Amino acid sequence: xRAAVIVFPGSNCDRDLVVALEQAGADVQMVWHKDKELxxxxxxxxxxxxxxxxxxxxxxAIAAQSPICRSVxxxxxxxxxxxxxxxxxQILTETGLLPGALLRNADLHYICKYVPLTVQTAxxxxxxxxxxxxxxxxxxxxxxGNYNVDPETLGRLKGDDRIAFTYGDNPNGxxxxxxxxxxxxxxxxGMMPHPERAADSxxxxxxxxxxxxxxxxxxxAA
Amino acid sequence: MPLGDNLFMQEPAITKDLIAAHGLKPDEYxxxxxxxxxxxxxxxxxxFSAMWNEHCSYKSSKKWLRTLPTTGPQVICGPGENAGIxxxxxxxxxxxxxxSHNHPSYIEPYQGAATGVGGILRxxxxxxxxxxxxxxxxxxxxxSHPKTRQLVNGVVAGIGGYGNCFGVPTVGGEVxxxxxxxxxxLVNAFAAGLADTxxxxxxxxxxxGMPVVYLGAKTGRDGVGGATMAxxxxxxxIEEKRPTVQVGDPFTEKRLMEATLELMATGAVISxxxxxxxxxxxxxxxxxxxxxxxxxxxxxxxxxxEPNMTAYEMMLSESQExxxxxxxxxxxxxxxxxxxxxxxxxxxxxxxxxxDRFVVMLNNEVKADLPLKALSGTAPEYxxxxxxxxxxxxxxxxxxxxxxxxxxxxxxxxxxxxxxxxFEQYDTMVMADTIKLPGLGAGVIRVHGTRKxxxxxxxxxxRYVMANPTEGGKQAVAxxxxxxxxxxxxxxxxxxxxxxxxxxxxEIMGQFVGAIKxxxxxxxxxxxxxVSGNVSLYNETDGTGILPTPTIGAVGLIDDIDHIIAGEARxxxxxxxxxxxxxxxxxxxLLAEVFHRKDGDAPHVDLDAEKRNGDFIRDNRHxxxxxxxxxxxxxxVAAFEIAETAGVGVSLDAADTAKLFGExxxxxxxxxxxxxAEALITEAGKTGVHVEAVGRxxxxxxxxxxxxxxxxxxxxxxxxxxxxxxA
Numbered sequence: 001x002r003a004a005v006i007v008f009p010g011s012n013c014d015r016d017l018v019v020a021l022e023q024a025g026a027d028v029q030m031v032w033h034k035d036k037e038l039x040x041x042x043x044x045x046x047x048x049x050x051x052x053x054x055x056x057x058x059x060x061a062i063a064a065q066s067p068i069c070r071s072v073x074x075x076x077x078x079x080x081x082x083x084x085x086x087x088x089x090q091i092l093t094e095t096g097l098l099p100g101a102l103l104r105n106a107d108l109h110y111i112c113k114y115v116p117l118t119v120q121t122a123x124x125x126x127x128x129x130x131x132x133x134x135x136x137x138x139x140x141x142x143x144x145g146n147y148n149v150d151p152e153t154l155g156r157l158k159g160d161d162r163i164a165f166t167y168g169d170n171p172n173g174x175x176x177x178x179x180x181x182x183x184x185x186x187x188x189x190g191m192m193p194h195p196e197r198a199a200d201s202x203x204x205x206x207x208x209x210x211x212x213x214x215x216x217x218x219x220x221a222a
Numbered sequence: 223m224p225l226g227d228n229l230f231m232q233e234p235a236i237t238k239d240l241i242a243a244h245g246l247k248p249d250e251y252x253x254x255x256x257x258x259x260x261x262x263x264x265x266x267x268x269x270f271s272a273m274w275n276e277h278c279s280y281k282s283s284k285k286w287l288r289t290l291p292t293t294g295p296q297v298i299c300g301p302g303e304n305a306g307i308x309x310x311x312x313x314x315x316x317x318x319x320x321x322s323h324n325h326p327s328y329i330e331p332y333q334g335a336a337t338g339v340g341g342i343l344r345x346x347x348x349x350x351x352x353x354x355x356x357x358x359x360x361x362x363x364x365x366s367h368p369k370t371r372q373l374v375n376g377v378v379a380g381i382g383g384y385g386n387c388f389g390v391p392t393v394g395g396e397v398x399x400x401x402x403x404x405x406x407x408l409v410n411a412f413a414a415g416l417a418d419t420x421x422x423x424x425x426x427x428x429x430x431g432m433p434v435v436y437l438g439a440k441t442g443r444d445g446v447g448g449a450t451m452a453x454x455x456x457x458x459x460i461e462e463k464r465p466t467v468q469v470g471d472p473f474t475e476k477r478l479m480e481a482t483l484e485l486m487a488t489g490a491v492i493s494x495x496x497x498x499x500x501x502x503x504x505x506x507x508x509x510x511x512x513x514x515x516x517x518x519x520x521x522x523x524x525x526x527x528e529p530n531m532t533a534y535e536m537m538l539s540e541s542q543e544x545x546x547x548x549x550x551x552x553x554x555x556x557x558x559x560x561x562x563x564x565x566x567x568x569x570x571x572x573x574x575x576x577x578d579r580f581v582v583m584l585n586n587e588v589k590a591d592l593p594l595k596a597l598s599g600t601a602p603e604y605x606x607x608x609x610x611x612x613x614x615x616x617x618x619x620x621x622x623x624x625x626x627x628x629x630x631x632x633x634x635x636x637x638x639x640x641x642x643x644x645f646e647q648y649d650t651m652v653m654a655d656t657i658k659l660p661g662l663g664a665g666v667i668r669v670h671g672t673r674k675x676x677x678x679x680x681x682x683x684x685r686y687v688m689a690n691p692t693e694g695g696k697q698a699v700a701x702x703x704x705x706x707x708x709x710x711x712x713x714x715x716x717x718x719x720x721x722x723x724x725x726x727x728x729e730i731m732g733q734f735v736g737a738i739k740x741x742x743x744x745x746x747x748x749x750x751x752x753v754s755g756n757v758s759l760y761n762e763t764d765g766t767g768i769l770p771t772p773t774i775g776a777v778g779l780i781d782d783i784d785h786i787i788a789g790e791a792r793x794x795x796x797x798x799x800x801x802x803x804x805x806x807x808x809x810x811x812l813l814a815e816v817f818h819r820k821d822g823d824a825p826h827v828d829l830d831a832e833k834r835n836g837d838f839i840r841d842n843r844h845x846x847x848x849x850x851x852x853x854x855x856x857x858x859v860a861a862f863e864i865a866e867t868a869g870v871g872v873s874l875d876a877a878d879t880a881k882l883f884g885e886x887x888x889x890x891x892x893x894x895x896x897x898x899a900e901a902l903i904t905e906a907g908k909t910g911v912h913v914e915a916v917g918r919x920x921x922x923x924x925x926x927x928x929x930x931x932x933x934x935x936x937x938x939x940x941x942x943x944x945x946x947x948x949a
Contacts, residue, residue, distance in 0.1 A: 009477050009564060012389025016654035034563075049652075051387040054473025110382050112649045113642075141386070141649045197651045202668060202783060204659075 001026040001219040003044040006072065006088075008033045008063045013049035013086065013196065020196035021046065024212035025220075033066040043219035044081045045072050047088030049141070049194060059102060059144045060090030069095055081125060081219060082188040086142055089180070089190035098181055098190045099157070100149035105142070106173025112141040114205065116168030117179055117193060121161045124182055125218035126189045129210030136207035138193040140171060140179075145192040147174035147181075157181055164189055233264035233534070240264075244271035250602055257596045265533045265582060265589040269597065272500035272538055273507060276759050279601040282725040283757040286738045291746045296714055297753055303424060304345040304496065306753025307417075308715045310779050314669065315422070316676060317351035318414035319754035320359075320719040320775040324761055326467040327409040328456070331376025335409050336384035336470035340542050342413040343388060344496040347479045348545065350423040350486050351415025354653060355667050356385050357394040357660075358411050359680045359719070359773045363404030365636060365947050370399070373407050374948045380470075381411070382647040387472035388479070391656050392648035393665025394678050396773075397641055400685070405456060405763025410719040410756075412680055412775040416669065423486055425495040425505075427513030427548045427574050432492060434506070434517060434572040437485075437561060438478045438544040442527035444468050445501070445540025455724060456763040474543040474566070481564040482545065488560065490553035497544040503537045505546040506572075507580060510594045513548075516579040517594065519572035533582055533589035548574060608731035614689040617808045617822030622879050625858060625926040631816045632855045633862070633936060638811060639943035658788060662863055663850055664705045668783060675786060677711035677778040683854065684769035686824035689809045691733045695740025695772055696827040700887055702776035703748045704851035707836040708890060710787040710843045711778030716745050718755040718774055723767020725759045733770040734759075740827075741772060747829035748836075750776055787839075789847035790868035791893035797861060797872060797917040798899055800906070801835050801852070801889030805880025811854040812883040831888040838911045839890055845898040845905075852889040857916065858882040858926070860891040865919060866937050868893075874917035877927035893919055 003026045007014045014030060021028045021044075029039055033052075038045065052063035063069065069091070076082045076097050084092035092098045105111060114137050119130040130136065149157065154176060157163050164180040172192075180191030195208025234240060241251050244267055254262060254270050262270065276282060292300035298315055299307035305319035323338025339356065346353050358381055363370045374397075385392055390413065427434075445468035485491060493513065495505040502519070510517040521536050531539075549557055549570075561568035575581070580597060582590035632638045645660045657675055658666035664679040681701040687694030699716065706713045718741060723730040745751055761768045780786050807813055808822020839849060848868065852860045858874065865872040876882055894902065899915060906913035923930040 009480075010387070010473050012387075012476065012652055013654075016652070019654060032563075050389060051473060051476070054387060054471070056473065109379075110386055110647045110649075112386075112651065113646050139651055141651060143386075194651070197654050200654070202657055203651070203654060204657075 001043045001216045002041055003028045003046055004031045004038055004042050005046045005048055006031050006033060006068055008052035008066060010052045010054055011048050011050035013194065016196045017046055017048045017085065020199040020212050023199060024216040026216055031068060033068050036067045036071065038071045038075055042080065044083060044215060045075055047084040047091050049086030049088060052087055052091065060087060060094040063091045064094035073097060076188050079185065079187060083126065084190040085194055085196065086192055089192055090144065092188065092190045097188050098183055099153045100147055100181065102144050103146040103148050104144050105146050110143040111171055112139065114139045115171055115193065117165045118168060120163045120166055123161060124164065124186045124189065125215055126211055127164055127214065128218065129214035135168065137205055138195055138198045138208050140193050142192055145172040147178045149175050165191055236261055236267060244268065245275050246271055250274060253602060257600050258592060263590060265537060266592055268534045268538050269503050269590055269592065272503045273597045274601050277499055278504055280757055281602045282604050282606050282759060283720065283734065284603050285605055286735055289738060290742050290752045292751050292753065294749060294751045297751055298419065300753050301755060304348045306715065306717060307422060308753060308777065309419065310674060313419050315417055315419045316414055316777055317346050317349050317417055318412065318717055318777055319345050320410055320412040320717045320773060321756040322719055322721060322758035323409045323411060324406060324721060324758050327377055328407050330467040331373045332380035333467050333469050335377040335380030337468045337542055338409050338411040339381055339384040340470045340472065340475050341498050342411045343390065343475060344498065346413045346415035347482055348494055348496040349417065350421050351417035352483060353390045353413050353415045355414045355665065355678050356390045356392045356412060357678055357680045357775065358409065359396045361398050361403045361408035361771060363407065364399055364401040367404045371948055377409055378644050378647050384470050384472040386649040388476050389652050391650050391652050392645065392660065393650060393656060393667060394660045395680055397644055399636055400769060402769040405766060406761040406768050408721050408771055410773045412717065414678060414777060423491055423494050425493055425509050425512050427493045427509040427515050429492060430515065430574055430576045432574045433549045433551055433570045434574065435547045435549045436524055436567065436569045436571045437547055438566055439471060439474045439541060440525040440527040440567060441536055441539050442541045443531065443535055443539060446535055446538045455760045468540045468542050470542050477564040477566055478543050478545065481560050481566055484560045485557055488553060488556045490550050490557040492548040492550055494545060494547040497546060499540065501539050501541065507594060507597050509546065509548060510580065511598045516575040516577045517572060518575050518581040519583065521582060521584040523569050523571045525567040525569050533584045537582060606725050606731045607728045608735050609728045611691050611732050611736055614823040615821055620807050620813065620879060623816065624929060625882050626929050626931045628812055628816055628883060629858050629862060630936065630939060632811055632859055633940040634943045635815045636944050636947040638855055638859065640941050641944055642941065643945040643949065657786060658709060662867065664709045664711065666709055666786060673782050675780040675783050677706045677709050677780060679705035680773055680775045681705060682771055682773045684771045685809050685814060685820065687733065687737055687770040687772060690824040691736025691770060692740035693824045693826050695737035696744040696829065697824065697887060698772055698774040699741055699744035699748060700827045700832045701851065701853055702774045703750065703832060703836055704890065706776060706778030707839050708787065708849045708851050710785050710840060711780045712840065713748060713750045713776055713778045715753045716750045716774055716776045718752055718772060720757045721761055721768065721771040721773065722759050723762045730767055737770055737772045744829060748833060785843060787843050787846050787849045791848045791864050791870055791919040793870055793920040795847060795893040795895060795919040796899040796915055797919060798892040798894065798902060799857065799889060799914050799916045800838065800892060800911060801831065802886065802912045803881055803884060803889065804886050805884035806886045807880055807884055810883060810885045825885050825887050827887045834909065835888050835890065835911055838906065838909055842902055842905050845902050846892050846894055848893040850891055852891060853885065856883045856885050857891065861917065862924060862936065864891060864893055865924065865933060866940060870919050871921035871923045871933045872917060872919050873925035875927065876916060882926065
C-alpha cells in the first residue's frame with residue numbers, strides 16, 4: 001500500500017499516523033498542504049488529527065481550502081481511498097467528501113480518554129478486519145466531535161450501512177452515537193476516535209491495528 | 223551615535239512616582255544612576271525595571287539557589303540556560319524545566335495558564351529539543367471561596383487549550399486546594415523535550431557584526447510590564463493589571479516550534495533565545511551577556527501588530543511565540559525560506575557589536591544606550607534577613623476513627639479524589655508514545671523509536687513545608703523519587719519551582735532558606751541534581767502569603783520498557799508494605815481533612831532509608847506486579863488506589879488510625895502473588911529493608927479489620943467528588 005499523510009500547519013497527529021501506517025506495512029509519504037498535486041500511484045490519502053490552522057474560524061474550514069485539498073477531493077472522486085481521523089474527519093466534512101458536521105462537544109469540554117465503540121459495519125476496506133457488532137476501545141481527543149447530521153441524511157446513512165462506528169457511551173452528544181461514517185462508495189472514512197493511538201500493545205491498546213492492517217491487505221490486493 | 227536631545231522626545235519625565243511604578247526601590251534607582259552615570263531615558267528605565275525585577279534577576283533568591291547541588295555525570299547543562307539538560311544515553315538527552323505563571327493566572331486564568339504552558343514549551347524547543355511531555359502543578363484556594371471554581375475551570379481550560387493544540391501530551395501533575403491560596407493561585411508548568419546530545423542550541427552569541435534575527439509572531443502591546451507585575455503583591459487594584467497578561471496563540475507556537483527545529487537543521491543558527499518575560503529586552507541582553515558582546519537593535523524593523531508602537535512598548539512587550547536568533551549571515555536565504563514556509567515573521571532587527579553596549583534605535587533615534595553587561599551583572603542581589611521557622615507544636619491526641627469513615631472523607635475531598643475531570647481535558651496521548659497516563663504516580667513516555675522510557679512526576683506537600691521547611695523540602699524531593707521508583711525508573715534529575723510569599727518578611731525568607739536546605743540535602747543524597755528552576759515570590763494578597771510551595775519536577779529513566787512496573791493487582795495478590803511505619807499523624811491529610819487540624823511536625827525524611835528502599839524496589843521489580851508510594855492518607859489511601867485501579871477489593875489487617883493513616887516517609891505498597899511476596903521478603907532480609915505483609919487484594923469490598931464498604935461505593939465517591947466540586 002502506498003499512502004500519503006497530509007500535513008497542515010497545526011496538524012499534530014501526522015507523525016503518529018505515519019508510524020501506524022508503516023507498522024501495517026505501508027509505504028508512507030508526508031505531503032505539505034501547499035503542494036497542489038498528490039504524489040502519483042497512491043492507494044490511500046490519510047488526513048491526520050490536530051488543530052489545522054489552529055481550529056480558527058471553524059475546525060477544518062481553513063484546511064479544506066488548502067491547495068492540496070482540491071487534489072484530495074479529485075483523488076476521492078476517482079475512487080481513491082481517503083481516511084480522515086479527528087481533525088481529518090472535520091476537514092473531510094468541510095470539503096463535502098462526507099456528510100454532516102462536527103459541533104462542539106455537548107459538555108463544552110475537550111475530552112481525551114479511551115472510549116468503547118461498536119463496529120457497525122465490516123463492509124469496507126477500513127473495517128473488514130472487524131466483525132459487525134464487535135466492541136472495541138479506542139481513544140478520543142477532541143473539543144468538537146459532536147457529529148451532527150439532518151434526519152434525512154441520517155436515514156440514508158443507516159439505510160446504506162454507512163455508519164462505521166458508534167460510541168458505547170456517547171461522550172460528546174453525537175447524533176445517533178455516530179463516531180465514524182463512510183462515503184457513498186465506501187472508500188472515504190471519517191472518524192473522531194484515534195485508531196493510530198491504539199495500535200501498540202505498549203500504549204494500552206491494539207484495537208486500532210485491525211483498521212490499518214485491513215487497509216494494507218485490501219489495498220495491496222487492489 | 224551620540225545621545226542627543228531626541229532621546230527624551232515625547233517621553234515622560236523621570237519622576238519618583240514613575241520610578242516607583244516600575245517597581246524600583248529608591249536604593250535600586252541610586253544603583254542605576256551609579257551604573258550609567260546619568261538620568262535614564264524612559265525606555266532605559268523600562269529596560270532596567272525589566273532586568274532588575276525579582277522575576278528576571280532572582281535578586282532575593284540567588285544567594286541561596288547557589289547552594290543547590292547542580293552537577294553530576296548525568297548533567298549536560300545545569301541552571302542558567304533556558305532549561306536543564308540530562309544525558310539519557312545513546313547520544314540522546316532530555317531537556318526540561320518547570321516555571322510558574324502564578325500572578326497572570328490569577329488575574330486572567332485562561333490566558334495566564336495558557337501562556338505559562340507556551341513559555342515553558344518555548345524554553346525547551348529553543349534548545350533544539352522537541353517537547354515530548356508536559357505536567358502542571360496547580361494550587362487553588364478553598365472551594366467555598368467565590369473565585370476558586372472560576373480559576374480552576376479557566377486554568378484547566380487554558381492549559382488544555384494551549385497544550386492540546388500545540389500537540390504535547392500532558393502526563394502528570396497535581397491539583398490542590400487550601401485557603402492559603404485564596405488570593406494567589408499557583409500555576410507551575412513543566413515541559414520536557416528530547417534532543418540529540420550533539421545538536422543542542424545555547425543562547426550565547428558569538429561573532430561581531432552577526433545579524434540578530436527576530437522570529438515568530440508580531441509584537442503587540444500585550445504584556446507590557448508583565449514581569450514587573452509578577453514581582454509584586456496583589457491588592458484591590460488587581461483588576462487593573464489585566465492588560466499586563468499576555469495572550470497565547472498555540473497555533474503560532476506549534477509553527478514556531480516546527481520552523482525552529484527545521485531552521486536548526488539548516489546549520490544557520492549561531493545562538494537562539496526565546497522571548498519570555500520582558501521579551502526583546504531580556505532575550506537580547508541574555509545573548510549579548512553570555513557571549514561577551516554588545517547588541518544593537520533597530521526597532522523600526524521589528525514586525526509589529528499595531529502601528530506607532532514606542533520603543534518602550536516594543537522593548538517591554540511580552541507578546542508570545544517570539545524568538546531572537548544570531549544568524550550565520552551566509553545562510554540567511556535558507557533560514558528565511560523555512561520561516562516563509564511556515565508563514566512566520568523573519569526579520570533582521572540588529573547586529574552584534576564589539577563594545578559592551580546595548581543600543582536601541584528607533585527610526586535613527588537613540589532610545590537607549592546602556593552598558594550591556596551591567597544590565598544583568600550589576601543587578602541588585604540581596605542577603606535578605608531571615609528567621610528560622612519555629613519548631614511545630616507537638617501533636618495533640620488524635621481520636622481513633624472508623625477507618626472506612628476516614629477513607630470516605632479523604633476520597634470525597636477534591637484534594638484526594640480522582641482528578642479525571644482535569645486530565646481528561648488534556649491530550650495525554652498525542653505523539654503516541656504515552657505508556658502510563660496521568661492519574662496516579664508518575665507518567666511514562668516511551669523515547670520514540672527506542673526501548674527506553676522516561677518517567678515524569680511533580681510533587682510537594684505544602685502543609686509539611688509550612689510546619690517544617692527543611693523536612694518539607696526534603697519530602698518534596700523524596701516523594702518525587704518514590705513516584706519515579708514506583709514505575710521502575712531511576713531518578714535522574716530535578717527542576718524546582720519555588721513559590722513563596724514576600725521575601726522581605728524574615729519569616730517568609732526563613733521558609734525559603736529552610737526549604738532550599740532540605741531540597742539540597744535530598745537531591746544530593748538521592749542523586750537527582752537540580753538542573754533548572756524558577757522562583758516566584760510575592761505570592762501574597764493584602765499581606766497574607768501562600769503556603770510555602772517548592773514544587774519539585776523530576777525525571778527518571780527506564781532503560782528498557784520491559785522493566786516498567788505497570789501491572790495491576792489481581793484477586794489473591796498479597797499487599798506488601800515496604801519501609802517502616804511508626805504512625806506519624808502530624809500534618810497528615812487525615813488531620814487536615816477530617817479533624818480540620820494543622821498541628822504537629824511534618825514527617826521526617828530519612829534519606830538513607832529512601833535510597834535503600836528505592837533501590838530495593840528497582841532491584842526487585844520483576845517480583846512486583848503493582849506498586850505505589852505512600853504519601854497523603856498513608857497506607858489506607860495507597861491500598862485503595864491500587865485496588866480501585868485494578869477493580870478488585872482489598873482487606874487490611876491493621877486497625878489503628880496511626881498505622882492506617884500515618885504519613886511516615888520512605889514507604890511503598892506492593893501487590894504481588896504469594897511466591898513473589900516470599901521472594902521479596904527474602905531479598906529484604908538480605909538488604910536490611912523492612913517489609914511486612916499488611917493484607918490481601920481480592921473480593922469486592924474494602925475491608926479493614928471487620929469494618930468494610932463495597933469498592934464500588936467508594937469508587938463512586940472517588941470518581942465523582944472532584945467534578946461535582948468544581949464543575
